[in-house]
Amino acid sequence: MQPNIHTTNIIASIRKELKQHADTATKASGERFFKEPVKLYGVKSAVVHALCKKYFKAIKATDKATLFVLCETLWMSGYLEESFIACNWSYYVHKQYTPKDFNVFEAWVKTFVSNWAACDTLCNHTVGTFVEMYPQYIARLKKWATSSNRWVRRAAAVSLIVPAKKGKFLDEVFEIADILLKDNDDMVQKGYGWLLKAGAHTHEREVFTYVMKHKAVMPRTALRYAIEKMPKALKNKAMSC
Secondary structure: OOOOHHHHHHHHHHHHHHHHHOOHHHHHHHHOOOOOOOEOOOOOHHHHHHHHHHHHHHHOOOOHHHHHHHHHHHHHOOEHHHHHHHHHHHHHOHHHOOOOHHHHHHHHHHHHOOOHHHHHHHHHHHHHHHHHHOHHHHHHHHHHOOOOOHHHHHHHHHOOHHHHHOOOOHHHHHHHHHHHOOOOOHHHHHHHHHHHHHHHOOOHHHHHHHHHHHOOOOOHHHHHHHHOOOOHHHHHHHHOO
């Protein structure tokens, strides 16, 4: 499906404003947060958020399929700021999610996500909310955890961050952590360590037990993330040889 004239005009307007608000200092500052090359306009996050809300008002009456086409058009640009707008818009319509939408979100993760910020913004809210609504799709997240793509593997973990912090899906949190346990990519280690930390928000004892069971093989990066919010005594015990 191709964007219609209205959505094309919306995209053109968004891009025009992003270029108007871009500055080299913000761009340089943003690039320092990434090890890999990242495509940025150089627009402050507050401005991007304001543009996101402004233009959503213009298209919120459109049907979900058209909105997803618009989101994908933004993703295709490769610009991080445009991906943030796409992520927010796809989350704004979460009450309309149906099971088949997982295929859309999965395609975005596999095709467009190329850095931690885009991964986390899409997965924390859009994908995370989806799997809260349709928990059977956590099985697909487990398949993501076996991907050769580092961002898809990270996505498997960070998609459960918000539900895990609410105390949900503890068994699945551990199952995904098991799959990623010895991953040698630091972005994946940080992702599943963060997931364990989120699970510890309501299940500290269980997560601590998991960490102690696996600390001999768990990468230090993942371990430190997992225990970050735990009491000092537990952290010391987990970090001891």
